[in-house]
Each structure stands twice: as C-alpha cells, then as structure tokens.
Amino acid sequence: MRLRSKLLLVSLSILVLPWAGWQFVRQLEVLLRAGQEQALLASAEALARGIAQTPGRLPPAGSGWFAQRLAYAPRLDGEAGDWQGAEAEPLALGEGRPWLRVVLGRSNERLYLFLQVDDDSRQRGEAGWGGDLDFDRIDLWLLGPAGELRLRLANQGSGVLQVADQNGLQPPLRIEGYWRERAGGYDIELALPQAFGLRALGIAAFDVDAAGNRRHAGNGAGMTPELWPLYGYVGALEPTLLALAPPGMRATVVDRQAFVLARAGQVAADRSQEDLMPWRRWLYRSLLFREPLPTADRRDDARRLAQAEVATAIAGQPAAVWRRDPDGSRLLLSAAVPVRVEGRTRAAVLLEHSNSALLLLTDRAFSGLLGISALAFLATAGVLLAFASRLSARIRRLRDAAEKALDREGRVTPFPRSAARDEVGDLSRSFDRLLGEIAAYTDYLRSLASKLSHELHTPLAIVRSSLDNLETASLPDESRPYVARARDGIERMGKLVRTMSEVTRIEHAIAAAEAEDVDVARLLRDCAEGYRQLLAPRRLVLALPEAPLPLRAAPELLVQALDKLVDNARGFCPENGWVRIALRRDGDVLRLSLSNQGPTVPETMRSRLFDSLVSLREPGQRSEGRMHLGFGLTIVRLIAELHRGRVEALNLPGGEGVEFVMHLRGMG
Amino acid sequence: MSRTVAIIEDEPAIRDNYAEALRRHGYAVQALASRTEARLAFALRLPDLVIIDVGLGDEPEGGFELCRELRARSATLPILFLTARDDEIDVISGLRLGADDYLAKSTSLPQLTARIHALLRRAEAQLQPVPRESVLRLRELTLELERLRICWRGQEVELTVTEFWMVHAMVRYPGHVKSREQLMREAQVVVDESTITSHIKRIRRKFQALDPAFDEIDTVHGAGYRWRA
Numbered sequence: 001m002r003l004r005s006k007l008l009l010v011s012l013s014i015l016v017l018p019w020a021g022w023q024f025v026r027q028l029e030v031l032l033r034a035g036q037e038q039a040l041l042a043s044a045e046a047l048a049r050g051i052a053q054t055p056g057r058l059p060p061a062g063s064g065w066f067a068q069r070l071a072y073a074p075r076l077d078g079e080a081g082d083w084q085g086a087e088a089e090p091l092a093l094g095e096g097r098p099w100l101r102v103v104l105g106r107s108n109e110r111l112y113l114f115l116q117v118d119d120d121s122r123q124r125g126e127a128g129w130g131g132d133l134d135f136d137r138i139d140l141w142l143l144g145p146a147g148e149l150r151l152r153l154a155n156q157g158s159g160v161l162q163v164a165d166q167n168g169l170q171p172p173l174r175i176e177g178y179w180r181e182r183a184g185g186y187d188i189e190l191a192l193p194q195a196f197g198l199r200a201l202g203i204a205a206f207d208v209d210a211a212g213n214r215r216h217a218g219n220g221a222g223m224t225p226e227l228w229p230l231y232g233y234v235g236a237l238e239p240t241l242l243a244l245a246p247p248g249m250r251a252t253v254v255d256r257q258a259f260v261l262a263r264a265g266q267v268a269a270d271r272s273q274e275d276l277m278p279w280r281r282w283l284y285r286s287l288l289f290r291e292p293l294p295t296a297d298r299r300d301d302a303r304r305l306a307q308a309e310v311a312t313a314i315a316g317q318p319a320a321v322w323r324r325d326p327d328g329s330r331l332l333l334s335a336a337v338p339v340r341v342e343g344r345t346r347a348a349v350l351l352e353h354s355n356s357a358l359l360l361l362t363d364r365a366f367s368g369l370l371g372i373s374a375l376a377f378l379a380t381a382g383v384l385l386a387f388a389s390r391l392s393a394r395i396r397r398l399r400d401a402a403e404k405a406l407d408r409e410g411r412v413t414p415f416p417r418s419a420a421r422d423e424v425g426d427l428s429r430s431f432d433r434l435l436g437e438i439a440a441y442t443d444y445l446r447s448l449a450s451k452l453s454h455e456l457h458t459p460l461a462i463v464r465s466s467l468d469n470l471e472t473a474s475l476p477d478e479s480r481p482y483v484a485r486a487r488d489g490i491e492r493m494g495k496l497v498r499t500m501s502e503v504t505r506i507e508h509a510i511a512a513a514e515a516e517d518v519d520v521a522r523l524l525r526d527c528a529e530g531y532r533q534l535l536a537p538r539r540l541v542l543a544l545p546e547a548p549l550p551l552r553a554a555p556e557l558l559v560q561a562l563d564k565l566v567d568n569a570r571g572f573c574p575e576n577g578w579v580r581i582a583l584r585r586d587g588d589v590l591r592l593s594l595s596n597q598g599p600t601v602p603e604t605m606r607s608r609l610f611d612s613l614v615s616l617r618e619p620g621q622r623s624e625g626r627m628h629l630g631f632g633l634t635i636v637r638l639i640a641e642l643h644r645g646r647v648e649a650l651n652l653p654g655g656e657g658v659e660f661v662m663h664l665r666g667m668g
Numbered sequence: 669m670s671r672t673v674a675i676i677e678d679e680p681a682i683r684d685n686y687a688e689a690l691r692r693h694g695y696a697v698q699a700l701a702s703r704t705e706a707r708l709a710f711a712l713r714l715p716d717l718v719i720i721d722v723g724l725g726d727e728p729e730g731g732f733e734l735c736r737e738l739r740a741r742s743a744t745l746p747i748l749f750l751t752a753r754d755d756e757i758d759v760i761s762g763l764r765l766g767a768d769d770y771l772a773k774s775t776s777l778p779q780l781t782a783r784i785h786a787l788l789r790r791a792e793a794q795l796q797p798v799p800r801e802s803v804l805r806l807r808e809l810t811l812e813l814e815r816l817r818i819c820w821r822g823q824e825v826e827l828t829v830t831e832f833w834m835v836h837a838m839v840r841y842p843g844h845v846k847s848r849e850q851l852m853r854e855a856q857v858v859v860d861e862s863t864i865t866s867h868i869k870r871i872r873r874k875f876q877a878l879d880p881a882f883d884e885i886d887t888v889h890g891a892g893y894r895w896r897a
Binding site: 454457458460461462464465466468469472494498501505508509522523526527528529530531555556559560 | 679681682685686688689692752753755773774776777778860862865887888889890891
C-alpha cells in the first residue's frame with residue numbers, strides 16, 4: 001500500500017475521539033436522567049408531604065370502600081353495562097377463588113352498589129323468609145346517621161330486589177334494586193336513598209348448596225360483615241395538587257388499591273417536536289437511548305392505575321420509571337411516592353413529566369460534539385494528508401532520481417541533494433555520496449582504457465622502431481624467426497591498443513561528422529560485394545529497393561556501423577547460415593535491417609545489448625585473436641543516434657535468429 | 669654532401685632508434701631532446717629537415733611552438749610532425765602550422781625514411797628547375813612527379829607528401845577504384861581506415877579551397893576512392 005493510504009488509515013484512528021465523545025455523552029445522559037429522577041422524586045415527596053398535611057381528605061388508615069364517581073346514575077337492572085367503566089375494577093371477596101365482587105358508585109349524592117356473586121348451586125329464597133331457613137343471600141350492614149341497620153337481600157329469581165331486615169321484616173330503609181340471575185350466579189344492582197349519609201358499610205354473602213354445605217364471603221373476617229367507611233374521588237385535593245405540583249407535570253393521588261383519588265395538571269407538550277429535526281431525534285434515539293422502554297399508557301381518565309411504580313409506592317418505596325410516549329417520540333418520567341401519615345401509608349402520589357429538556361440538552365451537547373469532532377477529524381486528516389503527500393512526494397522524487405541516476409552508458413547524472421534534516425534528506429545525501437563514488441570509479445575505469453592506450457603508444461613505438469633497426473642489422477638466420485614473432489606480437493598489441501580507444505575515436509568522429517545527401521540504397525549495394533566476401537561461406541541476401549533512398553547522413557559512419565553489424569553477424573552466424581540486409585522507407589524514417597541465422601538474444605538482454613561493455617560472445621567465438629570488448633553495438637547505437645534514429649535488436653519469429661534494425665531519420 | 673636531419677624527440681629510445689636508422693641511410697642526424705636544445709642547435713644553422721615529436725615533454729604545445737619558430741625563420745624548411753596516434757594527425761593538421769607532412773610513430777622506419785627522402789627531394793626540386801620532369805595532366809589537374817607538386821587550374825595545391833601520393837595513386841588510373849589498402853601502400857603509411865577517410869576529406873577540402881565546385885574524387889563505399897575518368 002502506498003504511504004499516503006497508510007497514513008490515511010492511521011488518521012482514521014482519530015475517529016476514536018468522537019467515539020469517546022459519544023460514550024461521554026451517553027454517560028452524561030444517564031447522569032442527567034438520574035438527576036431528573038431525583039428531582040422528580042423530590043417534587044413528588046414535597047407534594048406527598050403537602051397532601052399529608054390534611055389527612056382528613058385521604059382514605060382511612062384501615063380498610064374502606066372506594067366509591068367510584070359515576071357521571072350519571074345507572075339503571076337498576078342488574079347489568080353493569082352502564083356503570084361507565086367502574087364495573088371493571090370490583091373489590092373481590094371470598095377465600096380461595098373470590099366469588100363475591102363488589103363495586104360502589106356514587107352519582108349525584110346517591111350511592112349505588114353492584115354485587116356479583118358466583119353461585120352455581122341455587123338455593124334461592126326470599127329475603128322475607130324466616131331466619132332459620134338457609135338459602136343464598138346477602139347480608140348488608142349499614143351505618144347511617146340513625147345508627148346501624150342490618151339488612152338482608154335475597155330473591156328467588158330475577159326481579160325487583162327483595163330487601164328485609166334481619167328478621168325478615170320490612171326494612172326501615174327503602175332500597176331500590178334488581179336481582180338478576182345469570183349463568184354461574186347472580187348479580188345485584190341496588191341504590192341507597194338519596195343523600196342517605198352512609199358512614200360505613202359491611203357486606204357478606206352466603207351460599208348454600210344442595211348438600212347443605214355453606215360458604216360465606218364478605219369484607220369481615222368470619223361470617224359477619226365488617227363496617228368499613230367509604231371514601232371516593234377527592235375533588236378538594238385538586239386545587240392543592242395544582243398548587244403544589246410543578247408546572248408541566250401531571251399529579252395523581254391514588255389509594256392503597258391504586259384507585260385514583262385526585263388528579264391535576266397536564267403533561268407538557270413535546271417541545272422537542274418543534275425544536276429538533278426528525279432525523280436528529282431519530283439519531284439520538286438510536287445512539288443514546290438504547291434500552292427498550294415500555295410504552296406509556298396515556299389514558300387521562302383511568303380509574304385505577306396499574307403502573308409498577310405506583311405499586312411500589314403503595315408498598316412504601318418511592319420509585320421512578322422512564323417510559324416512551326406512545327404517540328409522540330418523547331420520554332415520560334413518572335415518579336411515585338407513598339403518602340404517609342403517622343408512619344402509615346395512606347395513599348400514593350404519582351408525578352408524570354415529559355422531558356424534552358433532557359433531549360434538547362443532549363442535542364446541544366451532541367451537535368457540539370459532532371461538530372467539533374468532525375472539524376477535528378477533518379483538520380487532522382487534512383494535516384496528515386498534506387504531510388503524507390509531501391513525504392511521499394519527496395520519497396517519490398528520491399526514487400525517480402535514483403532510477404535516473406545512471407544513464408545508459410553507466411555515466412552518473414547529477415543527483416539532487418536534499419537539504420532537509422530528516423531521514424529522507426539523509427537518504428538523498430547518502431545516495432548522492434554513493435553515486436559520487438560510483439561516478440569517480442566509473443570515470444577512473446573509463447579513462448583507464450584511454451589513458452592506458454595513450455601510455456602504451458610510446459613503448460609500442462620503441463619496440464617497433466627497435467625491431468625495424470634489428471631487421472636491418474646482420475642477424476644470424478636462427479634469430480630471424482624470433483624477430484618475426486616479436487613483430488607479430490607488437491602488431492597484435494598495436495591492434496589491441498587501437499581497439500581500446502576505439503569508442504573515443506568514434507565519439508570524436510561523430511562530433512566532427514558532416515552531413516551530406518547519401519543514396520543509402522546505392523551505398524549498401526556498393527558495400528555488398530565486400531561484405532559478401534567477408535561473410536563467405538555464409539550466404540548474403542540483399543533486399544534493397546530499386547529506387548534511390550536519399551538520406552542526410554555521414555556516409556563513412558554509416559558504413560562503419562554496417563561493418564560492425566556485419567562483423568557481429570559473422571561472429572554469431574554459423575558457417576552454413578545466411579545473413580540478410582534489407583532497406584526500406586517507413587514514412588519519414590529509413591529502416592535498415594541486418595538479420596542473421598543463429599542464436600537468439602535473451603529477452604532481458606535485448607535493450608542492454610547496445611550499452612557499453614556488454615558482450616554476449618563466448619570465449620571461443622572471439623575470432624582471429626581479436627579481443628572483444630563489447631563496443632561494436634554501442635558504436636552502432638551512437639551512429640544511429642547521430643542520424644536522429646535508434647537501433648533495436650529483435651528475435652526472429654520461430655527463434656531462428658536475430659535482426660538488428662536501425663531506424664534513421666537523417667542528420668539535422 | 670650528406671644532408672642534416674634534426675630529430676626532436678624526448679623519449680630517448682625512440683630518438684636513438686630513429687637517429688641510427690637515418691644515419692644508416694647516410695644522413696647526418698642531430699638528435700635533440702627538447703625545444704631548448706633545438707634552439708641552441710639551430711642558433712647558427714638550420715638543418716635540411718626537421719622531425720618534431722608533437723608530444724614534447726611536459727609542454728603540450730611545445731612542438732607547435734617550435735614549428736612556428738622554424739617556419740618563421742625559413743618558409744622552405746621541410747618539417748615533419750610525428751604524432752603518437754593516427755587520429756592525432758587529423759587534429760594536428762587542422763591546426764595549419766605549416767608542416768609538410770604528418771606521420772604516426774607507428775609508421776615503420778623504412779616508411780619514415782622513404783618519407784624523409786621524398787620531402788628532401790621536393791624541397792630540392794622547388795629550389796632548382798629540373799630539366800625534364802614527368803607531368804600528368806588530367807583536365808584541370810597538373811601533377812609534377814619529381815617536384816611532388818600538384819596544381820589545380822594553375823594554382824598550387826598545398827598537399828603533404830602523404831596526400832600527394834594518394835592523389836597520384838588515384839590520378840594515375842582515373843576511373844579505377846583504389847581501395848584503402850592500396851592508398852595506404854602508395855602513401856607509404858600503415859594506418860587505420862578512418863585515417864584514410866580523413867586524409868581524403870582533407871584532400872577534397874584543399875582542392876575545394878581553390879575551386880568550390882571540385883568533386884573529382886568519388887567515394888565508392890565499401891570499395892575505396894577513385895578519380896573521375
């Protein structure tokens with residue numbers, strides 16, 4: 001992977017910052033919620049204490065009957081359908097499975113009772129029957145302003161309710177009602193006289209079955225009912241609640257059975273609806289409020305509260321619960337505390353509050369976090385990117401310079417040193433030093449050959465001239481062969497020395513070359529005879545155009561290049577092979593090629609063949625004792641470049657040989 | 669009377685070899701090691717021919733300086749330059765120092781001697797009129813063999829002896845191609861092929877200096893050169 005990508009990846013580690021921030025905001029939110037809970041519980045406590053100041057309004061310390069508020073009087077027909085929901089929460093009495101259910105309702109100062117008795121075994125009787133007889137009946141004890149009244153209710157069948165006193169005689173009180181038989185039991189719906197002033201009530205139900213087994217259920221322990229006081233919805237508490245409850249909250253007071261005693265206030269509207277955009281609210285929900293919350297039940301007119309915190313408060317422990325708003329998307333916090341009077345729990349207070357304040361706070365915190373961390377990330381990523389770009393650009397420059405450092409002849413081009421003080425700068429300086437040493441050494445090597453050849457001229461001249469003189473002196477015959485051999489050796493040495501400085505001579509010749517208009521076709525034809533003889537017994541094939549092909553060239557240098565190529569072909573082509581010289585025009589470029597049968601050039605060597613000091617010849621191939629320094633093809637390349645062209649070596653298809661092609665544009 | 673030949677060469681072995689070879693041929697030889705010695709020796713009298721080693725000692729231009737001094741004293745004194753390598757001939761003759769010929773030290777002694785002989789002959793012929801001499805005329809070319817002189821349109825072309833012999837080889841058989849080897853033999857030199865090329869180039873230029881339209885010498889690539897028929 002490139003440096004820049006690596007550094008970008010590293011910069012991604014900065015993302016740990018917003019993650020940390022998010023964790024922080026979550027912590028913050030948890031703390032805020034805890035704080036809100038505490039605050040709400042404190043308000044609820046204050047409210048409870050305020051209510052406890054007037055305990056008279058609260059339900060009695062002991063047991064009592066809760067009389068539900070009825071908006072209108074129900075019809076006394078034994079059916080609770082018109083009891084406006086009050087019939088749903090009866091008080092269930094009876095051991096084991098409760099089989100007596102009692103609901104009290106008050107409407108317009110009149111008290112209504114609805115009794116449901118599950119009694120399969122019908123042993124009905126009439127209320128007026130004597131006390132000795134056993135039948136299914138209800139005992140109703142009333143404590144009114146005039147004192148205690150004990151009544152008996154029993155019907156033989158559905159119909160107007162039969163009421164009698166204990167002895168079966170006409171009751172002193174007129175009670176209207178209806179007894180309705182139904183499957184599994186009977187229902188009684190009755191009403192006490194208007195404004196009766198009932199102070200306490202006791203109910204007991206008696207059931208006899210066919211075998212004579214009896215069972216009873218009632219609000220008293222044992223067979224007799226207990227007189228329990230009545231209480232109901234305390235409208236007088238509402239102003240107190242309104243006064244004491246903090247604004248934007250709903251306060252509810254419930255009795256120990258969670259029946260609503262008083263209610264005031266409104267849960268504040270969801271401000272967050274206006275202030276936050278939907279996507280942000282959704283974002284916070286998903287990111288912050290992870291725990292699934294129960295949905296609140298928002299019925300405003302429930303008679304009985306079923307919330308868990310209410311039950312806990314009734315048990316004596318304050319509790320607070322967070323809920324999700326069913327129709328909106330806000331959170332509701334409810335806190336419930338017990339109302340204690342003299343150490344005993346008489347009621348419970350529930351405060352409900354929707355907190356968009358928390359959400360708005362979170363929103364501010366979160367958007368701040370998001371904004372800052374985005375900025376920080378962009379800034380740091382930008383800085384890192386810039387730094388990475390610069391660094392990788394520097395390293396790339398260094399790499400490019402290093403690759404270009406040695407040109408084709410092995411000459412060292414000037415290397416750009418960096419003045420930077422860091423490792424990259426050190427590296428570039430090391431490269432420069434290294435290349436300097438290579439350059440010095442290469443220069444030394446390069447000049448060695450020419451210096452050597454220059455130096456050797458003098459001793460060569462000495463030996464030659466000495467041998468010349470020696471030959472004129474009178475030598476014995478046996479010495480002559482030695483002189484001849486010495487001369488031979490000196491000639492060879494002379495050739496060697498000349499070869500050593502060949503490239504420099506060619507370079508001078510190229511520098512001094514003068515262009516003329518040359519017909520290359522004629523030139524090749526002229527040289528062909530000489531080459532044919534040179535290459536024998538190999539076959540020389542010519543593929544030259546008939547028409548003249550003019551080129552602005554230095555003819556003697558072209559011939560020299562051709563000589564080198566032919567010499568090369570001669571070295572590699574087997575004796576029974578062929579050599580082919582071809583010439584044609586390719587647009588504005590002249591294509592001169594010499595191909596020969598023989599071994600092919602390895603792919604890796606194809607471009608390097610024309611560099612100096614590269615020779616592919618085997619030791620045995622060096623012909624006529626001439627040393628092969630590998631300059632021939634370099635000379636060809638230099639001459640091609642003089643003619644604004646290039647030379648390349650190609651392997652013939654089928655691997656049968658090699659083709660050297662010179663592309664020439666002509667000297668300028 | 670034997671002619672005096674002066675050799676100025678700083679390498680003692682070469683100097684001695686040349687001196688002895690020339691003495692064997694009957695010349696009186698002054699073997700001098702440096703420019704200073706030469707000046708001393710020539711103070712009174714100039715020799716008949718001077719051979720100067722181009723690379724004299726430490727001074728790179730020592731030989732050229734000496735040549736200029738001698739030329740200033742005598743316009744006709746034959747001066748022969750000896751170079752270390754063939755390709756130096758091209759460079760040095762381009763300097764137009766007025767030397768009469770240039771040879772590389774790789775030339776054999778017999779060839780050197782023959783060249784000296786020719787140079788002396790030419791110098792002599794310029795001084796005295798020769799009664800009969802063989803003259804080759806070909807169009808605008810006049811070649812005087814004994815005088816070793818070539819004229820083009822009546823004007824003398826200043827050729828070295830080497831160049832003269834090459835032109836003579838070509839002009840003798842106009843239209844025939846002379847290979848480089850043949851030209852070398854005729855010019856009594858053994859040099860690299862490219863040296864022959866530069867000799868021919870120089871010859872052409874000298875003719876073209878007198879007549880820009882000169883193109884009598886034909887290059888036959890791969891074969892050699894010829895004078896137009």
